[in-house]
Amino acid sequence: MELSKIRLFYKQISHNQRLQTRRHPMFEKNKAMKILGYFFIAFWAAYLIMLGISAFSWFDNTSYEAFDWIDGCMVGFLSFDFISRFGMQETPAQNIKQYKLLPIPTKFLLHTFLVRMGFQPYNLFWFFFFIPFGIRAIPQYFGIWGLVGFILGWWLMYVLNSYWYLLWRTLINRNFLFLLCPFVLTALFVFFGFFYDMDHQWAFIGSMRLMRGFCRWNPMSFVIVFAVGVPLYIVNYHMQKGTIYAEIAKTEMIKLFKTHNMVFLDRFGLIGEYLKLELKSVWRNLVMRKQFITGSLCMLLLCGLFSFTGIYDDMVFMRVFVCVYCFTCLGVMTLTTIMCAEGNYIDGLMVRKETVLSLFRAKYYFQCFMLLIPFAFSLLPVSEGKITLATAFGCLFFTSGAVFPFLFQLAAYNDTTIHLNEKITRSGRDTKMQMLVSAAALFFPMLVMYALIQCFDEHVAALAMIVIGVIGTVTHPLWLRQIYKRFMKRRYSNMEGFRNSR
Amino acid sequence: MNVTIENLTKSFGEKKALDINRYSIHSGEVVGLVGNNGAGKTTLFRIILDLLHADTGCVTVDGVVDGIPVSCDTSKSESWKSFTGAFVDAGFLIDYLTPEEYFRFLAKISGLTDEILNDRLLQFDSFMNGEILGQKTLIRNLSMGNKQKVGIIGAMLHYPMLLILDEPFNFLDPSSQLAMKYLLDTYSKEHGATIIVSSHNLTHTLDICSRITLLEHGLIIKDYDRDYALLTSEIETYFKGNINI
Numbered sequence: 154m155e156l157s158k159i160r161l162f163y164k165q166i167s168h169n170q171r172l173q174t175r176r177h178p179m180f181e182k183n184k185a186m187k188i189l190g191y192f193f194i195a196f197w198a199a200y201l202i203m204l205g206i207s208a209f210s211w212f213d214n215t216s217y218e219a220f221d222w223i224d225g226c227m228v229g230f231l232s233f234d235f236i237s238r239f240g241m242q243e244t245p246a247q248n249i250k251q252y253k254l255l256p257i258p259t260k261f262l263l264h265t266f267l268v269r270m271g272f273q274p275y276n277l278f279w280f281f282f283f284i285p286f287g288i289r290a291i292p293q294y295f296g297i298w299g300l301v302g303f304i305l306g307w308w309l310m311y312v313l314n315s316y317w318y319l320l321w322r323t324l325i326n327r328n329f330l331f332l333l334c335p336f337v338l339t340a341l342f343v344f345f346g347f348f349y350d351m352d353h354q355w356a357f358i359g360s361m362r363l364m365r366g367f368c369r370w371n372p373m374s375f376v377i378v379f380a381v382g383v384p385l386y387i388v389n390y391h392m393q394k395g396t397i398y399a400e401i402a403k404t405e406m407i408k409l410f411k412t413h414n415m416v417f418l419d420r421f422g423l424i425g426e427y428l429k430l431e432l433k434s435v436w437r438n439l440v441m442r443k444q445f446i447t448g449s450l451c452m453l454l455l456c457g458l459f460s461f462t463g464i465y466d467d468m469v470f471m472r473v474f475v476c477v478y479c480f481t482c483l484g485v486m487t488l489t490t491i492m493c494a495e496g497n498y499i500d501g502l503m504v505r506k507e508t509v510l511s512l513f514r515a516k517y518y519f520q521c522f523m524l525l526i527p528f529a530f531s532l533l534p535v536s537e538g539k540i541t542l543a544t545a546f547g548c549l550f551f552t553s554g555a556v557f558p559f560l561f562q563l564a565a566y567n568d569t570t571i572h573l574n575e576k577i578t579r580s581g582r583d584t585k586m587q588m589l590v591s592a593a594a595l596f597f598p599m600l601v602m603y604a605l606i607q608c609f610d611e612h613v614a615a616l617a618m619i620v621i622g623v624i625g626t627v628t629h630p631l632w633l634r635q636i637y638k639r640f641m642k643r644r645y646s647n648m649e650g651f652r653n654s655r
Numbered sequence: 656m657n658v659t660i661e662n663l664t665k666s667f668g669e670k671k672a673l674d675i676n677r678y679s680i681h682s683g684e685v686v687g688l689v690g691n692n693g694a695g696k697t698t699l700f701r702i703i704l705d706l707l708h709a710d711t712g713c714v715t716v717d718g719v720v721d722g723i724p725v726s727c728d729t730s731k732s733e734s735w736k737s738f739t740g741a742f743v744d745a746g747f748l749i750d751y752l753t754p755e756e757y758f759r760f761l762a763k764i765s766g767l768t769d770e771i772l773n774d775r776l777l778q779f780d781s782f783m784n785g786e787i788l789g790q791k792t793l794i795r796n797l798s799m800g801n802k803q804k805v806g807i808i809g810a811m812l813h814y815p816m817l818l819i820l821d822e823p824f825n826f827l828d829p830s831s832q833l834a835m836k837y838l839l840d841t842y843s844k845e846h847g848a849t850i851i852v853s854s855h856n857l858t859h860t861l862d863i864c865s866r867i868t869l870l871e872h873g874l875i876i877k878d879y880d881r882d883y884a885l886l887t888s889e890i891e892t893y894f895k896g897n898i899n900i
Contacts, residue, residue, distance in 0.1 A: 426763045430749065437751040437793065501747035501809075504704050505764055506736040573751065574795075645708035652746065 162257055166265055170248065198281045205285035217361070220290040220303070224364035225357035228346070231314045232339050234279065238318045244326075245270065245319075245393050253397070263393055267386060270319060276311040283307050291368060299368040306367025309378045316385045323392045427508075427515030434494055438573035441494055448486035449526075455479045456530035476540055477598045479527040480552040484520050488560035489591040491516065492640075496570030496651030503648065510637040513564060517629055521553045544611065547618030551598060554625025558632050560594050563587060565639040568650025656718040656738065656817040656849040657682050658703065663712035665698055665873075672698045673873040675712070680851065680866075682718050685843050687864035688853040691894075695873040696853040697743060700821050703851075704741050705729045718849075720816060737765075740815030742806035742823070750795035754787045754805045757794060758812060765813035772812070779808045782834045799826040807835070811842065818842070818850045824859050832859060839863050857894070869893065 212219040223230075245266030252262050283304060291300040317335075324331040346356020366374030415432065418425035435445045456479045459472075495502060495512065502508045531545040566586050601621075605614035625632070640647070658680040665673040673695045680686050688696045701707035703714045709730070716735045717726035727734050741747070749757055762772040776788070786801050787808075794805055803826045810818060823839075824832050840863055843850055854860045860867065869877040879889070 423764060426760055430752075430760065433751060433756070498746060498749045500704075500706055500743060501749065503706060504736060504739065504741050504747070506733045508764060511764075644705075648706055655746070 159261070162261065163265055166252070166262075167269065170269075173248075198278075201279070201281035202285050205282040205287075206289065208282075208286050209289040218290070218294065220287070220294075220364070220368075221361045223286065223290075225354075225361040227310065227360035227364070228339065228342060228356060230279070231310060232335075234311060234314050235318055235335060238275070238315070244322055244396065249393075249397050259394070259397070263390055263397075267316075267389060267393070270315055271312045273315070276308060276315055279307065279311060280304065295368040298370065302367040302370050303364065306364050306374065306378075309367075309382070313378065313382050313385060316382070316389050319389055320385065320392060323389075323396055326396070423511050424515050424518065427512050428519060430512070431515050431519050434573075438494065440571055440573055444487055444490070445483075448483040449523075451486065452479060452483045452527060453530075455482060456527050460530045460533040472534075472540060474599055474602060476531060476534075476544060476548050477551065477602060478595075479530065480524055480548045481556050481594065481598060483523055484552065484557055484560055485591050485594045488516075488520065488557070489563060489587045489594075490567065490571055491561065491564045492567045492647075493569055493571040494573060496568075497573060497655060499648055499651045503644065507637075509640060510634065513561065513633045513637060514630075517557060517561065517633060520557055521626075524549055524552055541612065541615060543615035543619065547615035547622065550622025550626055551601075551618040552622070554622035554627075554629075555601075556594055556598060558625050558629070559597065560590065561633070561636055563590050564636055565643055565647075568643075568647040568654075570651045570654045572655075656716055658817065658849065658851070659715045659717070660699075660703075661712050661715070663699075663702065663714065664710045665695075665702060665707065666710055671873050673702070673709075675699070675873075675875055678868070678875060678878075680849060682849055683843070683847045684866055685839065685850045685864045686852070687860035687867045688851065688870055689855075689857065689860055689867060690853075690870035690876075693872070694870040696870055697821055698873070699870070700741070700743055700819055700851070700853065703729060703819060704739070704743070706743075716817060718816060735817070738816040739819070740810035740813060740817070741819040742803075742810040743819075743821040745802060745806075747806050747809070748794050748802060750802075751793055753791065753793055754797070754801075755789075757805060757809060761809050761812050767813060775812055775814075776808075779811075779838070782808070782831065782838050784831065784834070800828060800831060803827060804831065807838075811838075814846055814848075816846070816848050818848055820850070820852045822854055823852055824854050824856045832856075835859075836863050 208223065209219050212222045215222065217225070245263065248266055249259070249262050253259065287300050287303045291303045295302070321331060321335055324334065342356060346359075347354050363374050363377060365371075366377075415429050418428050421428065435441045455475060459475050459479055492499075495509075502512065528545060528549050531540065531548065534540050535542050535545050563586065601618070602614060605617050609617075660675050660678040662677075663673060663675045664671065688699070690696055698707065702709045713731075714729045715726065716729055716739070717724075719725070720738045725734060725738070729735050749760065752760065758772060758776060759769070762769070762775075767775070776783075783804060787797075787804060790797075794802060797805065803823070807820060807823055810820065820839075823835055827835060836859055839850060839852070842848060843863075852860065852864070865880070867877075867879045868875055869879070877889070877893070
């Protein structure tokens with residue numbers, strides 16, 4: 154291809170990508186989230202600058218220079234960067250699809266998106282740390298050009314990390330077991346590189362020498378990076394190429410979940426059918442699955458912290474507070490987008506009588522069933538005497554009878570469709586209302602607990618929570634119908650919102 | 656089922672999408688809505704199905720279902736939903752289910768047993784042409800034509816007395832289009848159901864419909880009872896008048 158064409162296409166594709174983000178149907182509704190996002194970026198940038206300035210003095214009176222320590226711990230920085238990319242970095246396969254029929258070679262498209270991935274601004278984010286640190290630590294040993302080499306070296310490492318992330322991100326779409334891959338590899342690397350032979354910490358020494366090489370503009374350092382980067386780029390290229398064709402050919406087949414596995418739900422009649430629908434939605438749709446897994450992992454993490462560690466043992470309030478969160482976190486994470494998945498097929502539901510009410514019931518029973526997991530975990534601290542059985546029951550019922558009714562209110566107000574099989578970052582989430590309700594759902598139990606424990610004691614607080622929770626749980630047909638009535642009153646505007654955001 | 660539309664208007668911003676003073680469809684009629692893009696066909700369907708709020712007016716459905724007289728404004732009651740079947744677009748399909756699961760789901764919520772469902776699916780066998788059932792494929796991975804078939808069958812599974820299909824011939828291959836015509840014709844005769852279809856395919860619409868309504872810019876321009884020769888020439892003349900060749 155001619156150079157002028159390459160420039161034109163590259164420029165146009167970059168422009169289109171910017172427009173794609175700016176003109177996303179969720180742009181308006183995501184404004185609050187965007188502002189919050191900018192705030193967090195500013196916060197982290199300031200925090201990293203402060204760390205960068207202060208990091209120089211952390212390593213006084215040690216056997217290595219400050220920059221050696223930082224460089225030696227490269228695996229830690231890159232691991233942190235890797236995790237932070239989750240949900241932020243997109244794969245090129247979906248973006249390329251719309252250009253496939255245009256007279257632009259696929260090869261060029263793939264290279265464009267992969268190259269753009271290397272130059273994405275996120276790879277520069279850690280400069281907020283490395284530039285202030287480098288200014289203090291490097292010039293006195295390697296001069297200004299040494300500083301430039303140091304920064305360039307770190308940038309190249311983050312570019313490599315972005316390609317490594319992309320590779321992993323594509324692999325987990327093929328098989329979920331790949332999820333463990335970076336954790337296992339990093340753990341092995343850290344174990345053998347740092348702890349296996351404490352006298353020769355080759356991972357530490359290796360990354361330290363690599364970065365010193367950049368500071369000295371030693372060609373060997375660049376050769377090593379390119380020796381790793383070029384194969385990584387080529388593997389990514391071929392992986393993405395395969396993914397595009399898989400996406401276009403739509404080769405998805407049912408492998409894991411079939412109707413006959415859920416015949417036990419048939420006995421619950423109509424509700425059972427909607428429960429099946431809910432389970433299939435969670436299992437077969439990327440966004441729902443991620444949302445559910447993230448919520449479940451948070452729940453299990455909190456449960457594990459609470460059950461198997463003693464970090465909250467000294468504070469009664471914190472103990473009960475964490476106990477409540479074990480129960481509520483999955484609900485908060487999944488119910489804030491209640492009905493958003495159904496926005497994809499809301500028309501089909503709405504032309505059938507009271508199907509939405511049955512759907513609400515099924516969702517409620519599903520969430521209540523999931524509460525049995527934290528309840529089972531909470532029995533361990535109960536047996537150890539950390540909390541009373543009444544507190545465990547109090548948390549269980551308070552969640553099902555007070556927190557869930559509150560979260561379910563969103564069913565009448567959510568009007569944005571989640572794109573079920575797109576990445577979370579592109580699926581359209583977090584309206585102002587959702588953010589407000591999820592924040593309230595997290596703080597409301599805390600306030601109730603705090604007030605009750607302050608006014609009475611833990612035992613009375615637990616009993617009060619049981620009473621409030623049982624009332625809410627027993628009356629669920631009433632409040633679900635009320636929500637359904639409100640949903641029906643707002644149906645036209647909600648349906649319009651769902652259609653517009655599909 | 657009789658469908659009566661009165662003083663129905665709907666605007667999107669400044670643009671008036673629908674303006675129908677009075678329009679009635681009688682029980683057992685097969686009505687074809689024809690018109691160019693933006694004529695208001697889908698908007699009318701959505702309002703009939705209570706998926707869209709009309710600015711003014713109402714749609715009333717009345718008739719006898721299982722020996723019981725029924726009459727309701729579709730925006731004020733849900734009773735019409737049990738005897739109405741519709742497929743407008745992919746927003747009706749639960750696309751992460753397989754076709755079998757989708758049909759079974761619809762059958763269950765319509766109160767049909769598995770035996771009845773299997774029996775009814777047999778009647779759609781030639782229409783499905785071996786491409787829908789047993790494919791182990793989610794609906795979202797089917798071709799557009801097969802998705803269309805799944806939607807149409809889903810709308811007809813519970814034998815509705817009012818059937819509304821928006822552009823049912825879209826995406827179908829020629830054999831399936833013929834099967835579709837046969838299906839609607841047979842269904843209308845066997846069940847005496849009121850069927851409303853919209854289509855850009857004039858030949859098929861003229862073949863299956865006992866009445867053709869011409870909609871343009873939200874207004875009903877003409878309402879023809881079946882007189883095939885007159886219909887064909889008048890409608891073709893109308894659409895030819897809209898293009899500059």
